[in-house]
Amino acid sequence: MADGFAGAPPGFRPLYRQVKALLIQRISDRQWLPGQAIPAEPIIAAELGVSQGTVRKALDEMAAENVLVRRQGRGTYVARHDEARILFQFFKIVPDGGVPVFPDSRLRSVTQGVADAAESRALALAPAAPVIRIARLREIAGVVAISEYLTLPAALFPDFPGEDVPNNLYDFYAARFGITISGGQERVKAVAASSDDAAHLGLVAGAPVLLIDRIAHALDGTRIEWRRSYCSTEACSYVGELK
Amino acid sequence: MADGFAGAPPGFRPLYRQVKALLIQRISDRQWLPGQAIPAEPIIAAELGVSQGTVRKALDEMAAENVLVRRQGRGTYVARHDEARILFQFFKIVPDGGVPVFPDSRLRSVTQGVADAAESRALALAPAAPVIRIARLREIAGVVAISEYLTLPAALFPDFPGEDVPNNLYDFYAARFGITISGGQERVKAVAASSDDAAHLGLVAGAPVLLIDRIAHALDGTRIEWRRSYCSTEACSYVGELK
DNA sequence: TAGTGGTCTAGACCACTTC
């Protein structure tokens, strides 16, 4: 293993973190693809010349961060964006008296343009960089509950389709463009619905709706998507865990 | 170590989880108090007749759940509800262009009564069980931004003061009543502000505000507090991490 | 200098899955 030395003693990087960084690199480089099993612990350990325990500690951390999925007796897999996984991990809107369901989408438009100031800032792009904009509605339990607007850096999504955009976008980003969303941050506010959104959501203009402002990034931290979801909370809520 | 056997082989409980359960019990029983250091790993290992590695795995899990704080070279401590910790862990409202700050409180009222249906359900109490109700306002950056209402089971809070309730409630619960909040769930909605809340928040009646509905529980899962916070998001947001 | 948690190793055995 390379030690990754750079400077003074205060900088100390444990071996297992170096192993982890190397394995993340392999996933980021698409040497190991989502859904595939990675080599068994003893194999990786022998290849890198470290003990199995060290590899294990790296793998355990990656599993804790939902980058890998470990299954006793079967193997260790690169995580996939199954609907079930997204539902559990990225989708915090749940119907009030029921179980979480993955919402259906109705595409409204896909357009190309250049980033405005807010988009450049949100996605850390150069001014006027080309972007793709998507508008769509989402149904929860058969009722339109969300009107959302997305902005993507066009450079990362060559030949993005103008229609037939799938419901599960993160799965689509991975399958079609090799981009895996690994995390993000959301800021939630209460705002008055625009007359346009209100009409779609079956509300009167000015009714209170949730604005969920999300910036999602890839494994290496690159910002991939800026999403603004206007959500009626008549029959559903945004949930947060305190731990 | 007791094996905790009860039935058939399918039920398998690793040794380190039994250790963890026992240590949590000691904290729950207040044998080890918040802020105190617990015995060093080799001491606990010898006492329980397990290896240090097994104790370590239990302690690491508890540290990951914020029940313990480990400090290299110093020791392992039972977590305290410092302002800094609550701010980071339980308080998800942040000012829009600044750093998170712990909000000041203005107490409005403390009353005693019997639980209504909603309160009984939220706190899993018997119908008409005695409860304590608190109403207060909270300031972020000098501006009243939150109007909140709390309900507590009176049985757990004997001789609760009618005034001079501190700003940091979770610290107060721990110091005065020996109750440590360890987690909870929040459901967030957008609603129209009542005329009373709107007046306190400096909004017009009916303006959109965030309703944050929180149920907080202790280490052993007992429900301790039901809190409804009506929050103006003019200058702050509710943040959520996606991981 | 002594004591703490943090890392790393090596090896044994267990539980689960698949063939």
Next chain:
DNA sequence: AAGTGGTCTAGACCACTAG
């Protein structure tokens, strides 16, 4: 039966804190 991850042990050494 073979192969995987999961648990448990024992011991060495490192990094950090305190006296």
